[in-house]
Amino acid sequence: MTALGFLYPGHSAEDDYPRIEQLLGSDIRLDVIHTDIGEDAHRVDALLRMGSVERLAAGTEALRLTGAEAVVWACTSGSFVYGWEGAHDQVRSLALAAGMPASSTSFAFVHAVRELDVRRVAVGATYPSDVADLFAQFLRAGGAEVLSVRGSGIITAAEVGTWGEEEVLTLAREADHTDAEAVLLPDTALHTASHLPALEKELGKPVLTANQVTVWEALRLTDRRVNAPVLGSLFTREPIVQA
Structure with a gap:
């Protein structure tokens, strides 16, 4: 065990x-x-x-x-x-x-991007834009090329926790970039464990969630x-x- x-x-x-x-x-x-x-x-x-x-x-x-x-x-x-x-x-x-x-x-996230052997990523964050940009800066410091960042402007984790599959899929779709090799959805307040197959099928590429x-x-x-x-x-x- x-x-x-x-x-x-x-x-x-x-x-x-x-x-x-x-x-x-x-x-x-x-x-x-x-x-x-x-x-x-x-x-x-x-x-x-x-x-x-x-x-x-x-x-x-x-x-x-x-x-x-x-x-x-x-x-x-x-x-x-x-x-x-x-x-x-x-x-x-x-x-x-x-x-x-x-x-x-x-x-x-940094280690997972390296594990997948990808470099170019897109970010779909639930956070306000200023906080989402800090995540992008962190990823760049870890060696990733961040092609796009989408912030959703949500202030509280409590609100993020109410999102279901459709909201998560919409966030991923809107965040995706044509040249991105993977899409990253930060925020551990976001339910994603049940949606991973649907996310990767929808985007046709790896999706990493918090x-x-x-x-x-x-x-x-x-x-x-x-x-x-x-x-x-x-x-x-x-x-x-x-x-």
Whole structure:
């Protein structure tokens, strides 16, 4: 049994994790520990507070009790908002506090893009445009060429969590770029685990979504490989990229 830990802010789309656990169909357990979201706002100052070392450290004791072998901060905006170097510092602090390998959803996207061996990507974000642009800057720092960025202007994770398949498909379609080799949908508040086959069929290319890449990143940290095509192209490739 491989136990994977996730620090998830608040309550929006955390039910993606038991769904992904079921779809993996293997001896893998996904344990979600909720952190204090503070102010639910896709605004830079609120996101910086949400991803603070103190808030993340507060969840590590409960995480250790689960027997987790690795932990991922399951929040895209609460990691890339710190910038490339700041996000590295955040992960190092989390690893130290948790006493295990650690990463974040932002780095999961960077590693997943490399895993798919693509460079040119399009971004469809639920965030306001200024926050979406920060994600694009983070991806560029990680070596990706971001061809287009679409922000949806949604302020709260609570609203994002109400979106269904049609809204997710619309976001992906509108975000896609003719020359993009993959489409990225950040925001772990967005339900996507059940929509991955439909997304990739609709766009005809790999689609990376926040909760999907977060789980993949935790598997990468523990050197696990699971073939699960129902979770998209990312879960059908070899080998796992190294950090």
